[in-house]
Amino acid sequence: MNTLSQEQENHADMRNPDLMPPVLVLTELNPANIIEGVMRDDGFQTEDEIQTCGAMRETCPYCEDQHLLLVLRQRSVKVAHLFCPQCTRCYHASYQDGSPALALI
Ligand SMILES: [Zn+2]
Secondary structure, eight states: OHHHHHHHHHHHHHHOGGGSOOOOEEEEEOHHHHBOEEEETTEEEESSOOOOOOEEEEEOSSSTTOEEEEEOOBTTBSSOEEEOTTTOOEEEEEOTTSOBSSTTO
């Protein structure tokens, strides 16, 4: 019985656009402004390895079908942001009204 009602809910989610999660607006960030590290010829280097928190629904505007990874504030990271593991670009995520989507994380 539980399984059946969950399936019905999922089905409703797909059919009702109001229940879809909001689309995030991505703004490219300069990693030097949000991550402590140095830019080298082979990419941006940090003292600590940066921990990511899993893939987001959003994909990189430059890399087809590459889902962005959520990066929270940590020792070398000053601002929570989204990271593309393919092109190593960093993005600020905001809602369509301009409010930051990652501000509370
Ligand atoms: Zn990318």
